[in-house]
Amino acid sequence: MRIRSVPMREVQVWELPVRIYHWVNALCILSLVITGYTIGSPPAFMKGTEAYFNYWFGTVRFIHFVTAFVFFFNFLVRIYWGFAGNEFSRWYNFIPLKRCQWKEILTVIKVDVLQITNRQIDSIGHNSLASLIYFITFLIFLLQCLTGFGMYSAMSKAFLPHLFAWVVPFLGGDIHVRQLHHILMWGFILFSIIHIYLVFYHDYIERRGVTSSMIGGWKYIEEDVILRHENRTEECPKN
Template structure:
């Protein structure tokens, strides 16, 4: 059946989708284990310490997830140069007037509900792209501080690359504090992110929610993109 009004656009390629869901999984894991490391539950037992290792396991999961998170993030940066135009790095950095104007338009249309000339952003809209750019900075900050703290208890070369972070920020305590505070950025981002996706799916019905599963969006042909 050929629909005259709607065209299908393949927006998110497989690597982007895998990146997205892997990232979602490890970020949730990192936030949960990270919160536990900061505020451990005191599950006491009368057993001797050598019989238990649950807190050590929580930390181990945090570290493994951190490595996956970091290299997944590196891969996404690579894909910003290798992927299709919707995955391109240019979607994330506000370096043109047009980009900034679109940010304002999205703000008016979707956040403040002020009428503007109708337009469609097929991939990320400019404001979303900018927000993801901020999250990439947060990813970077969290990776640097995390591996900085990790470097002291590791002999392998990779975490050692981050050993400069601790003296730079004035000791482990400060690094831990910033790392912990930044966790809340991730939590709040996730809440807003999920809501906004539902909002777009509800109001625009272009298949945003399922696009990250199948890769396709459905765009009206008669509206300017």
């Protein structure tokens, strides 16, 4: 029997709204990518029938549009929580404005990406590199909402999509908007592949329970890390 005895404490990292946001977002992205890809390249599995009897493609589009609304408002909730939530969910984590954030980004690249050194990463929430990547995904979320609702505005009478009607003339026409929307979809797929892998990786290496932390909200953090976090001298939003 192998036993580890590392002094750990439990830290509530992800509050309930963050967890709900995460899983709603995950389901939305899954649904949006599947329906979106289908809209872009519909399979032709029906032949020799009449339009009168079917509506499956309309349904796929309907699911895409409804999910898009959920995705959008979920995104807004997360932005709000970036100003209202705990220190790990605050907006300043995601934008590397401080020197120590860039220093941590370099460390993370050396330790976790290239694996050329082996050091403890002190961050309790996201590390600075992860935060930066999330910030980029937020920008992709924003662009995806702009282009998506921009295209949708032409076929909607609703108030919300019309706030985005300017996007189409701004980009020069629906052709360009659709192309950008389609390219960005691949950004989501790419992010998902790496994101899911890295969750496995961190849980495996750091053994802080990062996977289940997105369910329960708590992470196991080494006592010395917590101590350093509480006594940090550098004025830095990150630990």
